[in-house]
Amino acid sequence: MVLVKRPVELTGSPTAPVFDVQRFSIHDGPGIRTLVFFKGCNLHCDWCQNPEAHDVQPTVAFYADRCQESFSCEEVCSEQAINRSGFRINVDRCTVCGDCVESCAYSALRLIGETLTPEELMDRILTDKPYFDSGGGVTLSGGEPTLYPKFVSRFVDLCARSGIHVGIETAGRFSLEKCLPFLEKVDLIYFDLKILDPHQHEQTVGKGLKTILSNAEYLAKNGFPVEFRMPLVPGYTDTKENIDAAIAFLKSIGHQKLHLLEYHNMGEVKIDIVQGKQRKLGLSRYTAERLAAIAQTFEQAGITPR
Numbered sequence: 672m673v674l675v676k677r678p679v680e681l682t683g684s685p686t687a688p689v690f691d692v693q694r695f696s697i698h699d700g701p702g703i704r705t706l707v708f709f710k711g712c713n714l715h716c717d718w719c720q721n722p723e724a725h726d727v728q729p730t731v732a733f734y735a736d737r738c739q740e741s742f743s744c745e746e747v748c749s750e751q752a753i754n755r756s757g758f759r760i761n762v763d764r765c766t767v768c769g770d771c772v773e774s775c776a777y778s779a780l781r782l783i784g785e786t787l788t789p790e791e792l793m794d795r796i797l798t799d800k801p802y803f804d805s806g807g808g809v810t811l812s813g814g815e816p817t818l819y820p821k822f823v824s825r826f827v828d829l830c831a832r833s834g835i836h837v838g839i840e841t842a843g844r845f846s847l848e849k850c851l852p853f854l855e856k857v858d859l860i861y862f863d864l865k866i867l868d869p870h871q872h873e874q875t876v877g878k879g880l881k882t883i884l885s886n887a888e889y890l891a892k893n894g895f896p897v898e899f900r901m902p903l904v905p906g907y908t909d910t911k912e913n914i915d916a917a918i919a920f921l922k923s924i925g926h927q928k929l930h931l932l933e934y935h936n937m938g939e940v941k942i943d944i945v946q947g948k949q950r951k952l953g954l955s956r957y958t959a960e961r962l963a964a965i966a967q968t969f970e971q972a973g974i975t976p977r
């Protein structure tokens with residue numbers, strides 16, 4: 672991935688940091704979809720599946736299983752940011768120049784994050800358009816895409832011009848005023864509800880709950896194409912208190928459906944790769960019985976699980 676640092680004023684177009692464009696997804700919306708992952712998030716959940724998305728800034732990822740200990744990376748690093756003992760990249764020294772990535776013959780290093788304009792992103796998306804005939808389209812994910820409202824607005828307009836269906840995934844902590852211009856145009860909004868107790872929410876994901884709930888209520892009560900989702904995380908979001916609170920909240924805003932997203936720990940592997948600060952929870956996956964029981968609890972309360 673080539674890092675392009677380009678200030679907004681030089682291009683006349685808003686920019687945003689993107690760390691991946693994944694093709695041929697059959698999740699995250701209808702049909703065959705292309706997923707765009709933005710870098711940067713305003714929450715920090717310990718169960719995050721994309722720890723490489725947390726920081727807005729580009730980062731260098733290290734894949735230990737590919738490393739042949741040639742240490743050409745160490746030789747080319749003018750900042751002495753690479754420490755071969757235990758292989759650490761000193762993020763305080765690293766300028767993310769990418770020289771080590773170029774030097775590695777084994778693809779053990781990768782630059783994560785590049786700055787794009789909506790037009791540049793659109794150029795990449797358009798190659799996938801034939802697959803969107805499946806009823807698919809683009810889903811903006813992250814990280815938190817609503818951190819870049821000007822970029823997303825422009826990109827959604829470009830998609831509309833090309834007849835491309837757009838979905839967006841959000842954790843809901845955004846400025847409604849800044850985001851309404853594109854929320855009014857997207858075809859699908861996946862809105863995550865995590866922890867419904869304000870104190871626990873702040874303790875667990877690091878930010879308050881009030882804005883999230885008021886945004887959820889606004890979208891649900893004003894006819895937006897919003898679908899709510901809950902990541903099921905053992906001991907965090909699947910407690911009786913949290914499930915009861917989620918049911919009560921959804922009913923209070925007149926919504927009767929909820930996507931349940933099963934916890935898996937694949938994100939924890941990536942924490943080491945990007946030297947992330949995220950805590951490893953070390954939780955086991957759900958049994959089929961436990962998942963069925965959670966789904967039944969929602970169903971019996973009048974909320975249809977998906």
Ligand code: SF4
Pocket residue numbers: 737738739740741742743744745774775776777778779780
């Ligand atoms: S250049 Fe690549 S293979 Fe060699 S030590 Fe660095 S990361 Fe490992």
Ligand code: SF4
Pocket residue numbers: 731747748749750751752753760764765766767768769770771772
């Ligand atoms: S990106 Fe540049 S500064 Fe950072 S470790 Fe690699 S060579 Fe050194």
